[in-house]
Structure formats: C-alpha cells, structure tokens
Amino acid sequence: MALDTGVKEVLDNHYPSTLESVDLAESEILKAAEQSGFDEDDQHRIGMAVRECMVNAVVHGNRYNRNKKVHVRVSVDGPAQGARLTIRITDQGEGFEMHQVPDPLHDTNLLRHSGRGLFLMGAFMDDMKVRKAEEGGTEVTLVKSIGARE
Amino acid sequence: MSVKLNTRQVGDVTVVDVSGRITLGEGSSALRDILRELSAKGNKKILLNLGDVTYIDSSGIGELVSGFTTVANQGGTLKLLNLTKRVKDLLQITKLYTVFDVHEEEAHAVRSFA
Numbered sequence: 001m002a003l004d005t006g007v008k009e010v011l012d013n014h015y016p017s018t019l020e021s022v023d024l025a026e027s028e029i030l031k032a033a034e035q036s037g038f039d040e041d042d043q044h045r046i047g048m049a050v051r052e053c054m055v056n057a058v059v060h061g062n063r064y065n066r067n068k069k070v071h072v073r074v075s076v077d078g079p080a081q082g083a084r085l086t087i088r089i090t091d092q093g094e095g096f097e098m099h100q101v102p103d104p105l106h107d108t109n110l111l112r113h114s115g116r117g118l119f120l121m122g123a124f125m126d127d128m129k130v131r132k133a134e135e136g137g138t139e140v141t142l143v144k145s146i147g148a149r150e
Numbered sequence: 151m152s153v154k155l156n157t158r159q160v161g162d163v164t165v166v167d168v169s170g171r172i173t174l175g176e177g178s179s180a181l182r183d184i185l186r187e188l189s190a191k192g193n194k195k196i197l198l199n200l201g202d203v204t205y206i207d208s209s210g211i212g213e214l215v216s217g218f219t220t221v222a223n224q225g226g227t228l229k230l231l232n233l234t235k236r237v238k239d240l241l242q243i244t245k246l247y248t249v250f251d252v253h254e255e256e257a258h259a260v261r262s263f264a
Contacts, residue, residue, distance in 0.1 A: 019174060019175045022174070044236065048207065051173070051207055052207065052208055055174055055207070055208075055209070059174070104244065105244070105245050110215075110245060110246065110249060111215055111218070111219055111249070112212075112215070113212045113213075113215060113216045114208070114209070114212050116208040116211060116212070116244055117208045119244070120208055120240075120243075120244075123243050
C-alpha cells in the first residue's frame with residue numbers, strides 16, 4: 001500500500017455480462033478491501049454491495065448482452081489508519097431513474113420478489129451515488145472508509 | 151453446487167436443511183424449486199433450517215419471500231430456523247424479520263406449527 005495519502009488505483013477491469021463476472025469482481029474487490037485493512041465485517045458489507053451492484057449491471061443494465069461490458073474501477077486513498085475504498089461500476093445499459101425505483105421497505109412492497117438491491121448497496125456502504133455515465137449506461141459509485149460510522 | 155438442500159420429516163413438519171450460498175443463479179433457483187415442489191406436493195408445514203447458510207444476497211431473500219407467499223397461498227406456513235447473525239441482520243434491515251416466524255431451536259420450531 002502507498003505510504004503517501006494519494007489515490008491509488010488498484011483495479012480497472014472490463015467484465016463480460018455474466019454471473020461469473022459477479023463472482024470474479026466480488027472476489028477481486030474483496031482482496032483489495034482486505035489489503036487496505038478493512039476488517040471482516042466491513043469486507044462482508046463491501047462484498048454484498050459489490051455483488052448487488054454487479055448483478056444490477058449484468059442483469060438489468062446490460063441484460064446479459066455478450067456485446068456489453070461492465071467496467072469496474074477501484075481506488076484506495078487516505079492514510080493507512082483510515083483508508084477509503086472507492087468502487088465505480090459502470091454498465092452499458094439504457095439507464096434508469098432512481099425516483100422510479102419502488103421503496104422495498106414500504107408496506108406494499110415488503111413481499112415483492114425483487115427490488116432490494118439498490119437499497120442494500122446504500123445500507124452496506126458509507127456513500128452511494130448513481131448517475132448516468134458519460135459514455136451511456138449507469139455508473140454507480142460506492143464508498144467505504146475504515147472507521148466510518150455504522 | 152453453491153447450495154445444498156436436504157429434506158427430512160419431523161412428524162408432519164418438513165424440514166429443509168440449507169447450506170452454502172443462496173445467491174442469484176444456481177443457489178436461488180434450487181431454493182425456489184424445492185419450495186415450489188414441496189408446496190405442490192401438499193406440504194403445508196415447512197421449516198427452513200438456515201444454520202449453515204454462509205451467504206445470501208437479495209435474490210436469495212427474494213426466494214425466501216416468494217416461498218413464504220407460495221406456501222401461504224396453498225394454506226400452509228413457512229418458518230425459519232437458526233439464522234446466522236448476518237442473515238438475521240439482512241432480514242432486519244429489509245424489514246422482513248417480523249414477517250417470518252423465526253426460531254432458534256428445532257424442537258420448539260416444530261411444536262409451533264401445531
């Protein structure tokens with residue numbers, strides 16, 4: 001790990017739109033989280049958020065289209081005792097509007113079969129942003145810091 | 151296979167011992183299939199033992215919810231047993247912990263179907 005407090009890019013991959021990519025990205029990002037000093041509980045939360053985000057990108061964004069990729073970039077910054085992990089996951093789909101996503105905690109939605117992924121990503125990370133990617137598709141940014149609030 | 155399922159009878163209660171990962175794909179499909187099969191065969195008292203479930207994602211949660219609904223629509227009851235802390239936390243933050251009847255001890259869970 002870098003001794004200075006600059007940003008260090010630790011992962012920059014394009015994955016095919018398959019469920020195997022979800023496992024692979026999760027595994028690679030968890031390695032980065034472990035090497036950055038996150039404890040086991042935080043690693044689990046990061047892994048869960050990454051998995052949900054990758055599934056969204058593969059299934060809902062790219063719709064398993066073999067001609068579309070999921071771009072994953074991971075960087076680490078901050079001092080050794082308070083590393084911050086930033087994960088950017090970008091698909092090549094049509095995009096969506098956050099305000100149109102049903103609230104999975106609303107009484108009328110509790111027993112829905114799906115629709116909890118975005119909520120869980122936000123619950124497990126310190127910060128989450130969703131925006132339309134410049135090149136088209138959706139970019140989700142997930143951030144987690146060591147020692148941040150629960 | 152990412153998930154293993156073992157079915158056994160304890161009186162008139164069908165216990166499904168689940169181990170491994172219940173995630174989108176093989177894991178969640180296997181859980182969905184067994185719950186549908188049990189319900190279609192007329193099993194009305196189903197206890198899911200999740201003590202050896204190491205990981206569950208939102209798809210797995212979705213199959214638990216769908217299974218709960220499917221069994222209920224057939225006039226039956228689906229209950230949960232032996233949740234790990236992580237699975238319990240997940241059900242709590244999704245407000246599903248109070249939807250399911252959750253137990254920590256099998257004999258007690260089986261008696262609760264009476």
